[in-house]
Amino acid sequence: MLRSLFVALTVSTVFAGLPTSEETKRMMDHLSDAEHFKNEHHNKQFDHDAFLGEDQAKTFDQLPPEESKRRLGIIVDKIDADKDGYINPVELKDWIRYTQRRYIDEDVERHWKQHNPNNEDTITWEDYKKNVYGFMDDMDHKDLKTHDSEAFTFAALMKRDRRRWHFADADQNDALNRTEFAAFLHPEDHGEMRNVVVLETLEDIDKDNDGKISLEEYIGDMYKPEDGEDGEEPDWVKQERDQFTGYRDTDKNGYMDENEVRDWIAPPEFDHAEAEARHLIFEADSDADEKLTKAEVLDKYDLFVGSQATDFGEALARHDEF
Ligand SMILES: [Ca+2]
Ligand SMILES: [Ca+2]
Ligand SMILES: [Ca+2]
Ligand SMILES: [Ca+2]
Structure with missing residues (x-):
């Protein structure tokens, strides 16, 4: 479903007045947030694109392998905070946490500025809706009833956004301040948004819409x-x-049901950074000394650049670090 929706959204951009690629990407992020919660099997390429953003992923994919490896080597040196030549589990966990934080902060900042060009204290739902879904006014309303039509797809996304907005709006004035907006954009990062993430996860998977x-x-x-x-x-x-x-x-x-889905998606105290650090060390630590040398990391190049949790791909493509 995520895949086909992605195709639908990509195809739709040939029509005039549709969301910018930035908005489309955010809708996709939206849809994939629930995916990030599951600590189970991931569609790696999808995560990769959704996490990095299509443009970032493209930049990274276009780097020659030798250049990517050179950059990965530089990152390894950075992760090795105490400069003893090894990455230990704590260093890796700290680095993953740092890059995740940075990704979320920059993402919130970018969208906040985009939706709030006059730098007001809040964004109203009406303004947000006009900005993101205004193009739907020109759509044929007959289509709204046709499943698989564009109008139907976007109407569903808007409905979901509306509900998430409501959950994020802590003071219930129907406008989001920056903190509330951050919860709206990244509910996975905000414990108080847990119930809406549970609902979105359930709805994504519940294809016959019977609520379970x-x-x-x-x-x-x-x-x-x-x-x-x-x-x-x-x-x-x-x-x-x-x-x-x-x-x-x-x-x-x-x-x-809803309660069973709540238990399934990572519990609030689940430490994604620690879990991913452990996973990477387990996979790459060929001499089993529970720390990684640069050679061990470069040996498992694909594992590291493909890891959506580590954000290595993003780091490799950043212009300000190399
Ligand atoms: Ca070290
Ligand atoms: Ca508010
Ligand atoms: Ca069902
Ligand atoms: Ca049951």
């Missing part, structure tokens, strides 16, 4: 057999089926 996630919807969200491929499911998919039946569906009624 069946086993097939759960699997369908993370795995689609390739065309013409009709053999056995990979082992990890079988494990996910067992996970669903054995753990996720705690009351054993065959479905995940």
Whole structure:
């Protein structure tokens, strides 16, 4: 669904008056926020693009491999805070946390300025709506009832935005100040937004709109057999089926409801940076001394630049660091 929506949004930009690529990207970020919550299987390329932004990802993809590796080497030196020649788990965790913070802060700053050019204290919903969805006024309203039409897709996104706006609006004046706007843009980063993230996650996966996630919807969200491929499911998919039946569906009624989804997505105290640091060290630490040399990192180049949590790809493409 995320993929097809992405295609729909990309195709739609040929029409006049549609959102800028920046806005389209933000809508996509929106849709993928829920994905970032799941500490399970990711669609790597999608995460990569969604996390870096299409433009950033492109810059990075265009770097010659040798140049990317050279830059990755420089980053390794930076992560090694005590300069002993090794990256230890704490250094890696701190660096991941730092880059995530930086990404979110810059993202909020950029969107805040974009939607608030006169630097007011708040942005009203009406202004935001006009800015982002104003183009819909010119759309054929018949289309709003047709599933899979553009108008229908954008109307659904607007409805979702409206609800998220309401959740982010702490003082309930229907306008968002900068802090509230940050919660709106990055609900995954704000504990008080947890309920709306749960709802969005559930709705993304609940294809038949019955308000609960069946086993097939759960699997369908993370795995689609390739065309013409009709053999056995990979082992990890079988494990996910067992996970669903054995753990996720705690009351054993065959479905995940809102509460079960809440338990599933990473708990509030879950430390993404620490989990990712541990994962990367586990994967790359070939001599198992629980720290990484530059050679070990460069050996696992793909792992590091592909990690959406580490933001290595973003760091490699930044102009201000090299
Ligand atoms: Ca070190
Ligand atoms: Ca407010
Ligand atoms: Ca369902
Ligand atoms: Ca259940």
